[in-house]
Amino acid sequence: MSTVTVSDNGQVVIPAAIRQRLGIAPGSKLDFELEGDSIRVRMLRAIKPTRPEDGFGLLRCDQPGERHLADFDVAAAMRDVRHDRP
Template sequence: MDASSTSSITSKGQVTIPKALRQQLGLARGSRVSFQLVGDHIEVRPCRPQQPLPVSGFGMLKSKRPPVPVDFDAASLLRP
């Protein structure tokens, strides 16, 4: 498939972006796109996150359990 494809507009005004184009741009379910009127056509562009994604997931999960002490030794659980 080339970079230009056609799609129909549904009664709700929705358009399907062809699979090859979604894959090429890294668009998945929930991805956001922006629309801009340029002259006599519409440009659709992927919205990239303002902040880069974190390299580590540390601290992203919340828990109601008390934190594990820093000096906790998991091997101590194996000793009788």
């Protein structure tokens, strides 16, 4: 059993071992239910963290030569795609 302290804002930190075991990550949804004088916390949905390589192939660039993601202008690419649509 882990003991945590409630902050002035009513927040608590879920211990790392519990978060890891249940797969609780930023963006996970938790449901709180009062059971007598206890609180039951249930995870509704776990958000799987993404990795940069998960997006491989999503961006297309027809320019020749070596390219770097830092040089890519997302807003310009979105404008180009919108103009290509009929």
